[in-house]
Amino acid sequence: MTALEPTTRTSTDFIKVRIRRQDGPGKKPYWELHQLPYEPELNVISVLQKIAAQATTSDGKKVAPVTWDCGCLEEVCGACTMVINGKVRQSCSALVDRLLEDNPDELVLEPMRKFPVLRDLMVDRQRLFRALERVEAWVPVDGYYDMGPGERQSREDQERNYPLSQCMSCGCCVDACPQYLKAEVARLDGESDEAYEKRKFAEYDAAFVGPHAISQAMLFNNNPTGKSLAGERLDALSGPGGIQACGNAQNCVAVCPKEIPLTTSIARAGRATTLHAIKKWFG
Ligand code: SF4
Ligand code: SF4
Ligand code: FES
Numbered sequence: 001m002t003a004l005e006p007t008t009r010t011s012t013d014f015i016k017v018r019i020r021r022q023d024g025p026g027k028k029p030y031w032e033l034h035q036l037p038y039e040p041e042l043n044v045i046s047v048l049q050k051i052a053a054q055a056t057t058s059d060g061k062k063v064a065p066v067t068w069d070c071g072c073l074e075e076v077c078g079a080c081t082m083v084i085n086g087k088v089r090q091s092c093s094a095l096v097d098r099l100l101e102d103n104p105d106e107l108v109l110e111p112m113r114k115f116p117v118l119r120d121l122m123v124d125r126q127r128l129f130r131a132l133e134r135v136e137a138w139v140p141v142d143g144y145y146d147m148g149p150g151e152r153q154s155r156e157d158q159e160r161n162y163p164l165s166q167c168m169s170c171g172c173c174v175d176a177c178p179q180y181l182k183a184e185v186a187r188l189d190g191e192s193d194e195a196y197e198k199r200k201f202a203e204y205d206a207a208f209v210g211p212h213a214i215s216q217a218m219l220f221n222n223n224p225t226g227k228s229l230a231g232e233r234l235d236a237l238s239g240p241g242g243i244q245a246c247g248n249a250q251n252c253v254a255v256c257p258k259e260i261p262l263t264t265s266i267a268r269a270g271r272a273t274t275l276h277a278i279k280k281w282f283g
Pocket of ligand 2: 166167168169170171172173174211212215255256257258259260262
């Protein structure tokens with residue numbers, strides 16, 4: 001098919017989709033070309049559903065259906081994040097007509113670059129969630145009995161906290177961050193689940209925690225109940241892989257789909273960890 005303007009496409013035209021596939025963890029990736037009849041108003045998830053259903057490449061070879069992850073289909077869960085035409089983003093909100101305006105020849109789909117690939121476009125984002133555990137990104141309450149309403153937040157705090165609370169742990173920010181290097185820990189022969197997890201977490205915990213976790217630490221440190229763990233969070237951010245690992249390149253803030261002010265959070269975390277260290281120094 002020759003390159004066509006999206007507005008001039010009809011159902012007799014085809015959309016070419018180039019997909020970077022991988023048959024399992026640690027396996028060699030390879031490219032595969034698929035094509036499907038053009039339909040208006042598709043998103044990338046609906047394209048993937050059609051490609052999985054036909055399970056045949058553009059040159060007629062039968063192949064295993066492509067694997068990807070998704071959940072909410074409305075840019076809330078972050079599970080469908082992948083690299084689309086070179087840009088990390090959610091595939092449920094990526095509109096094909098818009099993508100074809102930028103590149104009329106084909107769509108190019110790749111898995112995120114900083115997480116281990118499980119299969120095709122599906123990655124293991126466990127390190128992202130482990131980072132939230134490292135900084136204790138929660139409000140410490142025991143929910144077995146009614147403790148009444150929490151302390152009221154000032155309007156100023158609400159306005160500061162709300163944008164940060166929109167993080168959906170999609171991983172776009174860490175994908176774009178030059179300081180966040182891929183950590184892939186292969187399972188050893190005969191290794192138990194427990195031993196493998198311990199080894200994997202030790203590697204994750206020594207690496208950069210990531211801008212999303214720094215921002216969540218700032219969110220919960222500014223919560224009237226959450227701030228009871230402020231010292232622990234600042235200790236975590238002061239340690240290996242913490243705030244000092246950030247090179248301030250600001251790629252993270254440019255790609256966050258929720259427009260979370262990550263560099264503002266990073267600057268706040270920098271000031272808070274310095275103050276925390278001085279306070280500790282003077283007992
Ligand atoms: S500002 Fe820090 S966290 Fe954000 S992309 Fe740059 S190095 Fe990564
Ligand atoms: S900070 Fe933004 S880019 Fe990073 S995980 Fe949260 S929503 Fe995604
Ligand atoms: S499926 Fe949940 S963000 Fe796309």
